[in-house]
Amino acid sequence: MIIEAIYGAFGLMAGLDAKLLEIVCLSLQVSLSAVAIATALALPLGAAIAVSKFPGRQTLIVILNSLMGLPPVVVGLVVYLLLSRAGPLGQLGLLFTPSAMVIAQTILILPIIAALARQAVEDAWREYQEQLRSLGAGGWTAALTLVWDIRFSLLTAVLAGLGRACAEVGAVMIVGGNIDGVTRVMTTTIALETSKGDLPLALGLGVILVTLVLLLNAAAYTLKEAAQRRYG
Amino acid sequence: MDLRRRIVLAATLVAAALPLAAQEKFITVASTTSTEQSGLFKHLLPIFEQKTGIKVRVVALGTGQALDMGRRGDADVVFVHDPAAEKKFVDDGLGVNYKQVMYNDFVLIGPKSDPAKIAGGKDILGALKKVEGAKAPFVSRGDKSGTHAAELRYWKSAGIDIATQKGPWYKETGSGMGPALNTASSMGGYILADRGTWLSFKNRGDLAILVEGDQKLFNQYGIMLVNPAKHAHVKKDLGNAFINWVTSPEGQKAIAGYKIGGEQLFFPNYKGG
Amino acid sequence: MGDEPMRAPASILPLRLVDVSFAVNGKVIVDRVSCAVEPGPRTIILGPNGAGKSVLMRLCHGLLAPTSGRVEWASPERPGERRRQAMVFQRPVMLRRSALANIVYALRVAGVPAGERDGQALAALEGVGLAPLADRAARVLSGGEQQRLALARAWALRPEVLFLDEPTANLDPGASAEVERIIQAIHAAGTKIVMTTHNLGQARRLGDEILFLNQGCLAERAAVDRFFNQPASAEAQAFIKGELPWT
Numbered sequence: 001m002i003i004e005a006i007y008g009a010f011g012l013m014a015g016l017d018a019k020l021l022e023i024v025c026l027s028l029q030v031s032l033s034a035v036a037i038a039t040a041l042a043l044p045l046g047a048a049i050a051v052s053k054f055p056g057r058q059t060l061i062v063i064l065n066s067l068m069g070l071p072p073v074v075v076g077l078v079v080y081l082l083l084s085r086a087g088p089l090g091q092l093g094l095l096f097t098p099s100a101m102v103i104a105q106t107i108l109i110l111p112i113i114a115a116l117a118r119q120a121v122e123d124a125w126r127e128y129q130e131q132l133r134s135l136g137a138g139g140w141t142a143a144l145t146l147v148w149d150i151r152f153s154l155l156t157a158v159l160a161g162l163g164r165a166c167a168e169v170g171a172v173m174i175v176g177g178n179i180d181g182v183t184r185v186m187t188t189t190i191a192l193e194t195s196k197g198d199l200p201l202a203l204g205l206g207v208i209l210v211t212l213v214l215l216l217n218a219a220a221y222t223l224k225e226a227a228q229r230r231y232g
Numbered sequence: 233m234d235l236r237r238r239i240v241l242a243a244t245l246v247a248a249a250l251p252l253a254a255q256e257k258f259i260t261v262a263s264t265t266s267t268e269q270s271g272l273f274k275h276l277l278p279i280f281e282q283k284t285g286i287k288v289r290v291v292a293l294g295t296g297q298a299l300d301m302g303r304r305g306d307a308d309v310v311f312v313h314d315p316a317a318e319k320k321f322v323d324d325g326l327g328v329n330y331k332q333v334m335y336n337d338f339v340l341i342g343p344k345s346d347p348a349k350i351a352g353g354k355d356i357l358g359a360l361k362k363v364e365g366a367k368a369p370f371v372s373r374g375d376k377s378g379t380h381a382a383e384l385r386y387w388k389s390a391g392i393d394i395a396t397q398k399g400p401w402y403k404e405t406g407s408g409m410g411p412a413l414n415t416a417s418s419m420g421g422y423i424l425a426d427r428g429t430w431l432s433f434k435n436r437g438d439l440a441i442l443v444e445g446d447q448k449l450f451n452q453y454g455i456m457l458v459n460p461a462k463h464a465h466v467k468k469d470l471g472n473a474f475i476n477w478v479t480s481p482e483g484q485k486a487i488a489g490y491k492i493g494g495e496q497l498f499f500p501n502y503k504g505g
Numbered sequence: 506m507g508d509e510p511m512r513a514p515a516s517i518l519p520l521r522l523v524d525v526s527f528a529v530n531g532k533v534i535v536d537r538v539s540c541a542v543e544p545g546p547r548t549i550i551l552g553p554n555g556a557g558k559s560v561l562m563r564l565c566h567g568l569l570a571p572t573s574g575r576v577e578w579a580s581p582e583r584p585g586e587r588r589r590q591a592m593v594f595q596r597p598v599m600l601r602r603s604a605l606a607n608i609v610y611a612l613r614v615a616g617v618p619a620g621e622r623d624g625q626a627l628a629a630l631e632g633v634g635l636a637p638l639a640d641r642a643a644r645v646l647s648g649g650e651q652q653r654l655a656l657a658r659a660w661a662l663r664p665e666v667l668f669l670d671e672p673t674a675n676l677d678p679g680a681s682a683e684v685e686r687i688i689q690a691i692h693a694a695g696t697k698i699v700m701t702t703h704n705l706g707q708a709r710r711l712g713d714e715i716l717f718l719n720q721g722c723l724a725e726r727a728a729v730d731r732f733f734n735q736p737a738s739a740e741a742q743a744f745i746k747g748e749l750p751w752t
Contacts, residue, residue, distance in 0.1 A: 085305035085463060093465070095306055096260060096291060130568055131598035135662075136588040137614045145610070149601050177291035180274075195410030196269050197417075197435030231601040232644030 649680025
């Protein structure tokens with residue numbers, strides 16, 4: 001059945017089914033937006049924790065690392081309760097829109113990117129610390145310099161976040177409602193087709209999803225290798 | 233990239249992610265997974281949208297969750313199939329403009345091998361007694377859906393206290409109709425399903441309809457507007473437009489017109505002016 | 506520039522170490538060292554491995570805080586102000602950018618205005634003979650080239666004091682000679698040199714005075730000729746003769 005699914009997948013892609021394109025575009029839009037926002041927030045956060053000393057630092061690191069394992073469905077439920085009309089942010093009318101999905105995914109992947117960034121920056125800090133402090137660069141300056149210097153290694157952290165966002169279904173299902181044409185993405189479509197018993201179609205979509213993520217990762221890896229050769 | 237530029241970048245992305253002012257008219261309808269998966273909405277909604285220009289966004293959940301959505305004010309219209317729960321919803325002042333729309337029926341599905349020997353029967357209660365007697369595998373949705381509520385009613389009417397009499401043969405999946413059917417298909421179990429989902433279900437395996445046609449298997453659908461007195465933002469005009477269309481001769485005809493493999497799934501039965 | 510005469514900022518030298526100790530987990534690495542580091546002579550901190558030379562240097566430069574005692578500069582550095590001391594480490598640490606960009610970075614951190622950075626950086630590269638490699642990625646340069654780059658970076662900052670921690674320990678003789686030549690040039694231009702080494706020949710070539718450290722204590726301090734010809738302490742004598750046990 002898997003081979004059938006792979007052929008089915010290529011058939012779908014070749015046919016450039018309009019509905020499929022809509023779903024794929026929405027999936028990419030939601031997950032890439034979430035990754036962009038989460039990265040902009042998580043990199044400075046992770047870097048700051050890596051280079052600072054403050055009471056409770058170790059506890060914070062443990063909590064941050066644990067949050068990497070936040071169950072998507074729990075995040076979805078919490079965001080749903082916040083955005084529901086009966087909830088505190090109901091006025092915004094964001095529930096069942098792609099924006100709600102972006103918010104939920106951002107919350108989900110922020111700890112992943114921050115925790116991995118913190119580790120990478122801390123490792124680099126060990127190497128660079130004395131030299132940077134000797135030059136008079138401390139605190140924020142040093143953290144941002146490090147982040148920029150190891151930016152291609154941080155790409156790995158960002159990719160981990162992207163992978164999680166593309167793969168999850170629990171959060172987007174609850175806050176998006178899987179509305180046809182509005183909030184239906186690849187993962188929720190796969191869930192729907194599976195529950196309708198249309199397993200070949202679901203598998204085919206699964207193959208497309210995995211291929212997409214593979215391509216994104218391959219592109220990032222090539223970029224990283226090129227940079228490594230250029231900058232050492 | 234220094235800090236200031238990062239903040240501007242993040243803010244821009246957040247702004248871009250926020251919804252643009254909704255130019256289109258739309259309503260949010262909370263309905264059930266079985267209704268959506270039957271394909272009815274794909275058939276019905278384009279007709280309505282073309283006539284009125286109102287887009288209908290269907291969030292498909294279990295009946296319990298759909299009613300909860302109505303209670304919270306996250307939907308404009310609720311369209312489910314659990315008359316008892318719907319009545320309570322209206323009595324509690326949460327729903328208005330409540331109308332009966334259509335019915336479909338439940339069928340008892342099971343493996344062709346039929347260990348409980350119920351095939352061809354027209355008596356749902358008798359069939360369930362035989363299933364329990366044979367302790368044959370039975371899949372229940374267990375998710376407070378309309379289908380689940382109906383199933384529990386049938387056990388009770390058959391004189392079986394399922395809560396105490398269930399055993400390892402009774403599997404509660406806590407899931408929608410489709411996943412439950414998948415489970416029944418893979419384990420060769422009996423399951424109560426609505427005809428609509430069954431007709432569009434593709435993973436039948438060894439399953440077939442074994443008992444149907446009993447009057448008791450009648451499954452009534454009702455529609456109502458979430459009470460705007462409780463939730464001021466409810467789109468009352470657009471919502472009522474949908475409710476009134478669905479119960480109008482034109483809407484009722486559209487419902488009857490939905491067929492799978494030549495078979496009609498839903499039978500419109502709105503009575504009233 | 507106005508007509509007022511430029512007031513030179515007060516010198517940060519002499520540096521006074523008052524009873525400075527440094528211990529980690531109960532192990533004493535620097536043991537009550539007191540001395541004054543005056544402007545002028547090239548100061549070499551000499552001693553066997555494990556004597557505490559690197560730690561002492563880091564205490565002076567401010568990378569470590571003494572567990573007891575005080576490190577006092579004549580004119581204390583305030584945070585946010587341009588640093589007037591620089592350090593070159595045994596292993597140079599370069600950012601993933603071009604050689605020129607590394608120096609420009611240091612100048613930026615030091616507060617040099619944008620328009621002047623490129624010029625000063627290029628001049629520093631020329632001073633160490635690396636101008637042709639200005640656009641090469643710093644981390645792909647050879648060990649010797651990177652160390653010269655580190656010196657150029659430090660020199661571009663025009664520090665009053667330049668600390669060097671065993672700068673040639675990882676280099677081949679050719680590269681070492683180049684580095685020594687540059688250090689001499691920096692000194693000739695007016696910067697105070699404070700360097701650690703365990704290489705006797707290098708100490709003789711580059712030093713004016715020797716601070717001999719042994720097991721964390723300042724065992725002897727003398728002008729370079731006197732130290733090598735007539736070492737006063739028993740430890741110094743043993744070291745010069747090559748008999749000092751590894752600590």
